Amino acid sequence: MMKKIQLIFLPVIVFFAINLHGQTDTTDMKTQDDKTEEDWKNELTPEQYKVLRQCGTEPPFTGKYYKNKEKGTYHCAACGALLFTSDTKYDSGSGWPSFYDVVDKKNIEEIMDTSYGMRRIEIKCAHCGSHLGHVFPDGPKPTGLRYCVNSVSLDFVRSDTVKD
Numbered sequence: 001m002m003k004k005i006q007l008i009f010l011p012v013i014v015f016f017a018i019n020l021h022g023q024t025d026t027t028d029m030k031t032q033d034d035k036t037e038e039d040w041k042n043e044l045t046p047e048q049y050k051v052l053r054q055c056g057t058e059p060p061f062t063g064k065y066y067k068n069k070e071k072g073t074y075h076c077a078a079c080g081a082l083l084f085t086s087d088t089k090y091d092s093g094s095g096w097p098s099f100y101d102v103v104d105k106k107n108i109e110e111i112m113d114t115s116y117g118m119r120r121i122e123i124k125c126a127h128c129g130s131h132l133g134h135v136f137p138d139g140p141k142p143t144g145l146r147y148c149v150n151s152v153s154l155d156f157v158r159s160d161t162v163k164d
Helices: 003-018 035-042 046-053
Strands: 072-076 084-085 107-113 121-126 131-136 147-151 154-158
Touching: 035 046, 046 131, 084 147, 107 131
Parallel strands: none
Antiparallel strands: 072 084, 072 154, 107 121, 121 131, 131 147
């Protein structure tokens, strides 16, 4: 019983720990595609900016793609890079959209994250440097990985809207 309670509340605790932490001023920093943080602020919604550019996270169980079961592809919300497909999406119970594989590993950058007393691997878009979420070694076969991604970091394109 205690383990179930811990699993339910852990995403909520992580969310509050991350969002209460102060952010670094990155106003003049250039991103990989030469946009300034001011450019990103003008292009993204405040929620997207907080997650994609300041490594925040959305509350668990609230994201628009958490329960999405439609067929299609998931792209970086900041630059449009193809990241995941619905074929690798699964319900991990974590509160965020989860995938067991990426479309192309070249589109994801993995960075060791030791914030908040944890050791985990942050994932960023390799094209624009935007924060997507984290990858954990507790996913299903065949990869054993769980790419835990913020919905706000993604744009979804349904398969029936893709033109040949």
